[in-house]
Every structure is written in structure tokens, then in C-alpha cells.
Amino acid sequence: MFDDFFIRALVAGVGVAIVAGPLGCLVIWRRLSYFGDTLSHSALLGVTLAYSFSLNIAFSVFVISAVVALLLVSLQKRTKLAGDSLLGLLAHSTLAIGLVLIGFLSYIRFDLMGLLFGDILAVTTADIGLVWIGGSIILIILYFIWKSLFSATVNYDLSAAEGMRPEVSNFIFTLLLAGVIALSIKMIGALLITGLLLIPAAIARNISNSPRQMIVIAILSGILSVVVGLFASLEINTSSGPSIIVVALILFIISLVPLEIKGQLQKR
Amino acid sequence: MNENNNLLVRLKNCGVQKSSKWIVKGISLEIYKGKIVTLIGPNGSGKTTTAKMALNILISDEGSIENYSTKMAYVPQKISIDWTMPLRVVDFMNLTSHINKDEIIEALELTGVQHLIYNEIHNLSGGEFQRVLIARAIAKKPDLLVLDEPVQGVDFNGEIALYNLIKEICTKLNCGILLISHDLHFVMSATDHVICLNGHICCSGPPKSIVKNSSYIELFGEHNAATLSLYQHEHDHSHQTDGSIEN
Numbered sequence: 001m002f003d004d005f006f007i008r009a010l011v012a013g014v015g016v017a018i019v020a021g022p023l024g025c026l027v028i029w030r031r032l033s034y035f036g037d038t039l040s041h042s043a044l045l046g047v048t049l050a051y052s053f054s055l056n057i058a059f060s061v062f063v064i065s066a067v068v069a070l071l072l073v074s075l076q077k078r079t080k081l082a083g084d085s086l087l088g089l090l091a092h093s094t095l096a097i098g099l100v101l102i103g104f105l106s107y108i109r110f111d112l113m114g115l116l117f118g119d120i121l122a123v124t125t126a127d128i129g130l131v132w133i134g135g136s137i138i139l140i141i142l143y144f145i146w147k148s149l150f151s152a153t154v155n156y157d158l159s160a161a162e163g164m165r166p167e168v169s170n171f172i173f174t175l176l177l178a179g180v181i182a183l184s185i186k187m188i189g190a191l192l193i194t195g196l197l198l199i200p201a202a203i204a205r206n207i208s209n210s211p212r213q214m215i216v217i218a219i220l221s222g223i224l225s226v227v228v229g230l231f232a233s234l235e236i237n238t239s240s241g242p243s244i245i246v247v248a249l250i251l252f253i254i255s256l257v258p259l260e261i262k263g264q265l266q267k268r
Numbered sequence: 269m270n271e272n273n274n275l276l277v278r279l280k281n282c283g284v285q286k287s288s289k290w291i292v293k294g295i296s297l298e299i300y301k302g303k304i305v306t307l308i309g310p311n312g313s314g315k316t317t318t319a320k321m322a323l324n325i326l327i328s329d330e331g332s333i334e335n336y337s338t339k340m341a342y343v344p345q346k347i348s349i350d351w352t353m354p355l356r357v358v359d360f361m362n363l364t365s366h367i368n369k370d371e372i373i374e375a376l377e378l379t380g381v382q383h384l385i386y387n388e389i390h391n392l393s394g395g396e397f398q399r400v401l402i403a404r405a406i407a408k409k410p411d412l413l414v415l416d417e418p419v420q421g422v423d424f425n426g427e428i429a430l431y432n433l434i435k436e437i438c439t440k441l442n443c444g445i446l447l448i449s450h451d452l453h454f455v456m457s458a459t460d461h462v463i464c465l466n467g468h469i470c471c472s473g474p475p476k477s478i479v480k481n482s483s484y485i486e487l488f489g490e491h492n493a494a495t496l497s498l499y500q501h502e503h504d505h506s507h508q509t510d511g512s513i514e515n
Contacts, residue, residue: 029353151363154349161323161342161414162364209354209388 009123009187009230009240015131016184016196017222019138022215023180024201024222026173029153033198035072038087040181040193042068042094047115047185048101051108058130058182065178068094095190118189118241127186134183138176145169150211187226189241199248200225206255221251274301276412276444277322281331284317291317293330294468297461299444301411304435306447309465315448316345318465319414322446337444341410343401343418345448355389357381357400367407375407376400378433380426394421402430406437413437414446470505 027036046061053060068090075086102112114122142149145168151159152166159166181193188196204217229244276299283293292314299305299322307315320326323342324335349355361372376382379399384392392400402418415434419427438445447459463472 029350031350031352147364153353154355154360154363155344155347157320157325157344158342158347159364160325161320161340161344162408163340164364205352205354210356211354211359214354 005121005123006230006234008125008128010227012123012128012131013187013226013230013240013244014223015128015135016180016187017200017226018219019131019135019180019183020196021200021204021219021222022139022142023177024197024199025204025211025215025218026149026153027177027194027197028201028205032177033194034084034087034091035069036177036181036194036197038072038091038094039065039068039178040185040190041091042098043181043185043193044115044190045094045098045101046182047190048098048105051105052101057185058134061185062178062182064094065181066175069174069178113239114189115185116189116191117239118185118187118192118244119239122186131183134179138179138183141172142176145172149173187240188244189239192241192245195241195245195248196222196225199245199252203248203252203255206252206259221248221255225251275299276301276335276337277446278334279318279321279328279331280333282318282321282328282333283330284314284321284326285329290467292465292467295321295465296331296469297322297463297472299412299446301444302438302442303460304438304445304447305461305463306449306459307463307465308449309470313466315465316416319416319446319448322412323414337410337412339408339410340412340414341405341408343405343413343415345416345420347397347401349389351390357385357387357389357392360389360400361404361407363404365408371407375403378406379403379430395423395426398422399426399430402433406433406441409441411441411443412446413441413443416448418447 027033042064043061046064047057049055049064050057050060072083072086072090075081075090076083079086081089111119111122113119148159148164148166148169149172151162151164152170156166180197184193184196200222201214201218203221204214208214208217225244225248229247230240232238232247233240233243278298279295282295284291295314295318297305297318307318309315317326321328321333322335323340324333349360357376358369358372361367361375367375373382373385376385379402381396381399381403384396384400389397389400398419398421402415405413405415418434419430422430434445434447437443461472461474464470
């Protein structure tokens with residue numbers, strides 16, 4: 001049924017967009033965009049390790065992202081550097097290690113562009129299964145920890161005082177973020193994954209006035225970006241990741257229009 | 269009535285240490301159902317830290333904490349909602365437990381902000397937000413309510429009304445209340461126990477019964493006289509500006 005590579009990419013891409021919606025909203029609310037960047041940069045290291053030891057790519061990326069996230073927490077406790085400096089340190093050093101390792105793996109023909117920016121040709125039927133099953137698991141876990149996660153996003157002390165166990169849900173959230181990066185690296189590429197998390201949620205913020213509405217709009221605009229971006233990628237032969245992100249950006253600019261109109265009306 | 273059945277929280281000689289400096293030390297207090305305990309003291313005297321120990325947010329570095337409360341509600345001192353989140357009052361009311369619409373409206377009515385139910389939180393003024401915070405805590409129907417300067421930024425008339433409300437809630441829900449207040453004049457007569465903090469417990473006890481004075485009641489009217497009483501403040505020691513004790 002999914003023998004056409006384009007339909008495979010479409011089905012996998014829509015799956016990724018659905019999972020990225022709610023997680024992207026949390027990334028925006030918690031101001032974690034640079035954290036997402038760090039995790040996705042380290043994903044490249046995960047991919048090269050997967051090739052080196054012939055592991056499953058998604059699994060390897062997930063493990064490396066999770067390790068980097070834990071490393072960040074322990075570094076924050078031990079050093080006197082601010083969070084953003086540590087994130088930059090981890091992001092660039094893992095990216096560099098990944099690129100150096102690729103140099104050693106000269107016997108494997110590597111599509112570096114594909115790794116960095118996504119490649120729709122690489123999406124297999126197995127990947128579709130991974131995206132939809134993995135994505136469902138992420139969403140189910142998210143559903144169960146939502147109240148705790150959301151209340152901790154609003155105010156940590158309040159959440160802790162009222163028995164929401166925010167320290168547990170914060171930890172799980174980090175793993176879920178690593179999970180969504182693992183699922184989407186083939187489609188979007190290591191450098192642009194955070195874009196698919198952030199931009200649809202940013203679009204949603206412009207035109208929504210409740211958390212639930214924001215999540216729904218983030219999912220819908222993510223799906224729209226993926227579908228239009230993939231068609232554009234096929235038509236004009238560009239990398240899939242950048243095409244999807246460019247479409248998302250255009251949607252973001254359009255979403256500013258209602259804000260502008262509202263602003264103008266209020267001035268009168 | 270058996271006192272132990274009504275015990276919600278007991279702190280025994282508790283304290284919090286941060287980078288080898290004690291923020292508070294030697295704190296012992298008990299909170300019972302239907303009773304209001306008030307913490308007073310200057311800035312940095314450890315009022316919020318003490319409240320956080322009672323709430324199990326902070327772990328005590330000494331002594332022991334017993335907490336028998338089944339449902340706690342908290343009105344934090346400082347809370348800022350990120351403008352990146354489109355949060356309406358109604359969403360905020362449901363933050364940590366599901367509360368049905370009627371109860372939300374009822375609670376907002378009590379604090380006089382029911383008309384703001386669909387407003388975005390970050391469009392509220394400081395006083396309005398404070399009223400929403402109190403309403404949210406009440407709507408949870410807790411058995412332990414911790415209020416950290418709950419009336420900050422609220423207008424003068426509102427302050428008295430909210431203090432009356434807190435007193436009323438205490439009896440109605442039969443919940444224990446730990447109240448932090450800066451303003452000696454507004455510490456309520458309904459307060460059952462006043463604790464004066466300054467890094468440790470300086471003194472504690474029931475507020476002096478100035479309200480029993482008949483000329484006082486005549487002057488202020490029975491209702492307000494019952495609300496506003498003055499805690500007589502007598503220390504057996506004095507503090508230097510850094511909080512250290514001078515004999």
C-alpha cells in the first residue's frame with residue numbers, strides 16, 4: 001500500500017507533526033527552545049553511533065539525547081556556568097564529535113546532507129510504524145502526566161505543594177522530547193528538528209487564547225507545513241526538512257495578520 | 269475532641285540550610301483543623317521557607333516534619349505567568365485538580381472576580397490576580413491552606429473583605445490555615461496562634477485580647493473589632509540589622 005516513497009514520507013511526516021504539536025507548546029511555554037536545539041544537535045552523534053555499531057537509528061538517537069539531557073542536569077549542579085552556556089557547550093561538542101566520527105566511517109557512503117536536513121527518500125515502511133507506534137506511546141504518556149507537567153509549567157512550587165510530583169513529570173518530559181527527536185530525525189534532519197517543534201506552536205500562540213486551543217492549532221499547522229513542504233520538496237527537488245520549515249515560517253507570517261488587525265482596531 | 273485527630277502538620281525543631289548558612293532554624297509549630305496560624309516577621313526572616321517546609325516543598329535539614337494533610341492548597345507569594353502561555357482564569361482554576369464550573373464561579377464570586385472568568389491571566393492587575401489565586405485555593409476545598417501574603421496589591425476595602433473571607437473559609441471547610449502577613453495591623457483577631465520569626469522563632473502565642481476591651485469594640489464596631497486586633501509584641505531580645513541576636 002505504501003510502496004510509493006512520497007506517500008510513505010507523507011504518512012510519517014503527519015505522524016511526527018501530531019506528536020510535535022503538544023511537545024512544541026511545552027517547549028515554548030517552558031522556554032526550552034535552546035534545550036531542544038541541543039538535544040537535536042546531539043542526535044547527529046546518535047546517528048553516527050548507530051552506523052558504527054549497526055544499531056537502530058531512532059533507538060541510538062533517543063539514548064544519546066537522553067544521556068545529553070542527564071549530563072546537562074549533572075553539569076548544572078557541578079559547574080558555575082549558566083544554563084545557556086552549558087547547552088551551547090553540549091550542543092556544539094556533540095555535533096562536532098558526531099561529525100568527526102563520520103570522518104572515520106569513510107567505508108560507509110554517507111548522505112551528510114540527508115542527516116542534517118532530512119531526506120524523504122530514506123523513509124521506509126518500518127519508519128512509518130516507528131513514528132506512529134512511538135508517537136502514540138509518547139502521546140499516551142504525555143496524557144497521563146499532563147496535569148502535573150502543565151501545573152509545573154505555570155508554577156513549580158504550587159504544583160509541588162498540591163501533590164503533583166513535578167520533579168517526576170519534568171524528568172519524563174525530557175525523555176519524551178528525546179523521543180520525538182529520535183522519531184523525526186530522518187524526516188527533518190538534525191539541524192531543523194527544533195523548528196518543527198517551535199514554529200507550529202508559535203503560529204498557534206498568535207491565534208489562540210487557551211492552552212487546549214493552542215495545542216490543536218499547533219498540530220494542525222504542523223500537519224499543513226509537513227504536507228505542503230513535502231509537495232514543494234518533490235516539485236522543486238529540495239531537501240524535505242528545510243522545505244517543511246519554510247512553509248511553517250510562511251504560515252507563521254500569515255498568523256501575524258490577525259494580530260495586526262486586532263492591534264489596529266484597538267488603536268482606533 | 270481529640271486534638272491529635274485534628275493535627276494537620278507538626279514541625280519539630282526544623283530548619284533549612286543553604287550553602288552552609290541556616291535560613292531558618294529551630295522551627296516548631298503545629299497546625300490544627302479549623303485553626304489559623306499566622307507567621308509574622310521582617311523580610312528574609314524565613315516565613316516563606318517555613319511555609320514551604322510545612323507544604324513538603326522544601327526538605328528540612330534537621331528535626332522532623334509530620335504531615336497528615338490529605339489535600340493542600342497554596343497561594344504563593346510571587347507568581348508570574350509567562351505570557352507565552354495563553355492561560356485564562358478558568359484554565360488556571362483547574363490547574364491541579366478538576367473543579368466543576370459551578371464551583372469555579374462560586375469561588376470566584378467569593379473573592380469578587382467572577383466577571384474575569386474568561387480573561388487571560390496576564391491581562392489581570394496584581395490585585396485581581398491575587399483574588400484569583402485565593403479563589404483557586406478555596407475552590408480546591410483543602411484541609412490545609414497556606415497563604416503567603418495573600419492580599420498583596422489588593423485595595424484597602426478588599427483587604428478587609430478577603431481577611432474576613434479567609435476566616436469564614438477556615439470555619440466552613442474546617443481547614444487549617446497557615447497565613448503569612450507583613451502587616452501587624454491586619455493580623456486577624458481570628459488568628460489562633462501568632463508566630464514571630466526572624467531566622468528562628470522569636471516568640472509565639474495567642475494574640476493579646478485587646479478585642480475584649482469594650483471601648484475598643486464601641487469605637488470600631490463589633491464586626492471590624494473582631495477582624496482587626498493587635499498582637500502585642502514583646503521580645504526578650506533584640507536583633508541587629510543582619511538578624512543576629514543582641515542581648
